[in-house]
Amino acid sequence: MPFGLTGESLIEANAVYVLVAREFKKFIREKSRLISTLARPLIWLFLVGGGMSRLVSPGMGVMGVSYMQFIFPGILGMTILFSSIFSSISIIWDKEFGLMKEILVAPVSRLSIVIGKALSGTIVSVIQAIIILGLFPFLGLRLGIFSIIETILVSTLLSFCIASLGIVIATFYESFESFSVIMNFVVMPMFFLSGAMYPVKMLPDILKVLTRLNPFTYGIDALKHTVFGGMGIFDFPLLVDVGVMVFLSVIFVLIAGVLFERKK
Amino acid sequence: MPIITVENLVKRFGNITAVNDISFEVEEGSIFGFLGPNGAGKTTTISILCTLLSPTSGRAFISGYDCLSEPSAVRKSIGIVFQDSTLDKELTAYENLMFHAYLYDVKRDERKQRIEDALHFVDLYERRYDLVKKFSGGMKRRLEVARGFIHRPKVLFLDEPTLGLDPQTRANLWEFIVDLPRKHRMTIFMTTHYMEEAEVCDRIAIIDAGKIITVGTPDELKKTVGGDVIYIRTKDNRKAKTEIAKLFQVDVSEKDSELFLTSVKGDACIPEIIRAMGETVVSVRLQRPTLNDVFLKLTGREIRSEDVSSSDNVKDAVRSYRRKFDRG
Numbered sequence: 001m002p003f004g005l006t007g008e009s010l011i012e013a014n015a016v017y018v019l020v021a022r023e024f025k026k027f028i029r030e031k032s033r034l035i036s037t038l039a040r041p042l043i044w045l046f047l048v049g050g051g052m053s054r055l056v057s058p059g060m061g062v063m064g065v066s067y068m069q070f071i072f073p074g075i076l077g078m079t080i081l082f083s084s085i086f087s088s089i090s091i092i093w094d095k096e097f098g099l100m101k102e103i104l105v106a107p108v109s110r111l112s113i114v115i116g117k118a119l120s121g122t123i124v125s126v127i128q129a130i131i132i133l134g135l136f137p138f139l140g141l142r143l144g145i146f147s148i149i150e151t152i153l154v155s156t157l158l159s160f161c162i163a164s165l166g167i168v169i170a171t172f173y174e175s176f177e178s179f180s181v182i183m184n185f186v187v188m189p190m191f192f193l194s195g196a197m198y199p200v201k202m203l204p205d206i207l208k209v210l211t212r213l214n215p216f217t218y219g220i221d222a223l224k225h226t227v228f229g230g231m232g233i234f235d236f237p238l239l240v241d242v243g244v245m246v247f248l249s250v251i252f253v254l255i256a257g258v259l260f261e262r263k264k
Numbered sequence: 265m266p267i268i269t270v271e272n273l274v275k276r277f278g279n280i281t282a283v284n285d286i287s288f289e290v291e292e293g294s295i296f297g298f299l300g301p302n303g304a305g306k307t308t309t310i311s312i313l314c315t316l317l318s319p320t321s322g323r324a325f326i327s328g329y330d331c332l333s334e335p336s337a338v339r340k341s342i343g344i345v346f347q348d349s350t351l352d353k354e355l356t357a358y359e360n361l362m363f364h365a366y367l368y369d370v371k372r373d374e375r376k377q378r379i380e381d382a383l384h385f386v387d388l389y390e391r392r393y394d395l396v397k398k399f400s401g402g403m404k405r406r407l408e409v410a411r412g413f414i415h416r417p418k419v420l421f422l423d424e425p426t427l428g429l430d431p432q433t434r435a436n437l438w439e440f441i442v443d444l445p446r447k448h449r450m451t452i453f454m455t456t457h458y459m460e461e462a463e464v465c466d467r468i469a470i471i472d473a474g475k476i477i478t479v480g481t482p483d484e485l486k487k488t489v490g491g492d493v494i495y496i497r498t499k500d501n502r503k504a505k506t507e508i509a510k511l512f513q514v515d516v517s518e519k520d521s522e523l524f525l526t527s528v529k530g531d532a533c534i535p536e537i538i539r540a541m542g543e544t545v546v547s548v549r550l551q552r553p554t555l556n557d558v559f560l561k562l563t564g565r566e567i568r569s570e571d572v573s574s575s576d577n578v579k580d581a582v583r584s585y586r587r588k589f590d591r592g
Contacts, residue, residue, distance in 0.1 A: 012369065014366045014369050015366065015367055015369075017366065018362075018363055018366035022355065022359075029354065030354075097348075097349075097350075097353075098346060098348050098349055098350035098351075099350050099351070100350075101316065101346055101350050102346075102350040102351075102364070102367075103367065104316060105314050105315065105339055105342070106339060106364075106367040106368060107336050107337075107340040107367075107368065107369070108367060109336075
């Protein structure tokens with residue numbers, strides 16, 4: 001049967017729970033991991049953002065926000081992108097060091113494993129996104145409680161979407177040597193072709209097309225909606241962003257479920 | 265009814281045939297051993313039985329369930345200790361077992377008890393809150409064996425369970441393992457390339473280059489190489505030689521001033537010889553054939569002096585095949 005479904009249950013709550021609990025426990029235990037993953041967005045926000053804001057003409061022709069404020073949703077997205085991808089890519093690590101075999105011989109549907117892993121990445125990403133989101137007063141942004149909740153919800157959806165994409169990527173690799181390949185050819189292009197650092201409108205046409213094919217673009221756009229509210233700093237309607245992310249999440253999870261079937 | 269049935273199983277990776285048309289059965293509650301050199305096809309067979317790999321052709325059943333079409337039922341019936349450790353080194357011993365208990369949906373009110381029992385069983389209870397990365401190789405293996413039967417599988421697979429362990433640790437681990445069929449009515453399917461370890465099995469299949477060469481109890485297999493050898497030293501070897509030959513109707517040879525003869529039941533022969541020869545006997549010793557002798561006779565090679573590079577070739581071929589065709 002497809003997706004390793006047992007005919008008994010589609011998703012085993014026990015398995016999903018324990019996969020998420022394992023990731024969470026390890027996340028809490030490895031303080032250094034938390035610090036190093038939070039360092040990256042902070043460096044980008046204050047060093048790159050601070051440096052670039054002198055180059056970028058004030059107001060950027062739109063919207064009356066400073067460059068540092070403009071990239072804030074992008075930096076939130078960056079936190080999510082890296083954290084979710086890395087969490088999923090840890091599957092390759094588990095494959096190399098064996099734990100994945102223990103999971104794969106367990107009597108749980110492959111779909112449960114994929115969803116468990118995707119939610120593991122989600123919870124870890126959202127925690128970090130919330131920490132970064134807490135910086136908004138220092139950037140002179142004013143967010144109401146409603147915007148904060150909205151931002152967290154969008155972050156959750158984006159985290160799940162990226163984490164499930166990460167699982168699809170992880171199924172193609174057997175060893176951790178591929179790590180830098182994924183970094184250079186997947187993660188970095190996704191980040192730069194998303195409108196995180198500059199408005200998509202300003203890009204040349206060919207790059208504009210690529211941005212539209214990038215799932216991460218819609219997450220960044222949704223975060224711009226929730227952070228800047230009605231200021232008009234976005235490229236697509238919020239509903240389109242959310243719709244694309246939900247759609248892609250389902251597709252990625254299903255693909256990963258099929259790819260997790262036994263080897264030929 | 266046998267608990268494991270394998271019929272004409274074949275597995276090819278590209279043009280390499282790792283498992284070449286093997287068939288066998290394993291009785292419930294027994295210890296079944298798969299004995300052969302590295303690269304013989306042992307791990308591939310286990311991977312197919314454990315539903316991790318699909319066969320090229322042939323069928324396999326565990327507890328009546330088809331390994332190919334009913335993977336979930338098969339997975340519920342089995343536990344497995346892989347060749348390489350599959351523990352999460354960043355979790356404690358207790359957490360690793362709890363992780364397993366959840367994955368196998370062990371009932372909430374039984375989880376704690378079973379985990380504690382298992383930890384006692386392998387003598388790791390005192391270390392239960394230590395991270396696994398602090399464990400020695402032997403402790404990790406014991407923990408994995410403990411984990412393998414938390415969900416009370418019908419069949420426990422052990423793929424080279426003592427690989428890389430020192431002799432003392434190996435002996436300890438075997439004490440735990442041979443207890444399992446008796447204590448938990450479990451069937452054990454193990455692979456090994458250590459001849460001594462295969463002696464604990466009720467039945468052994470000797471596998472080489474993807475084919476099963478022979479199946480039988482350790483004693484049956486040893487008999488195929490001609491039984492025991494008795495060495496006798498006497499005060500007058502020439503006289504003893506003719507007397508023993510006449511008495512037992514066997515050929516007696518002499519080597520290094522020792523007489524030797526082969527016999528199916530060497531241990532029962534010795535008293536008779538001593539009785540017949542009386543005071544002239546200086547020393548008697550008995551040498552029983554090992555499974556290594558069996559392997560040597562059947563394949564013309566020692567099991568451990570096998571061409572290492574050729575087995576590595578198989579592994580490399582499998583790996584590159586995976587890279588090309590495999591998406592898992």
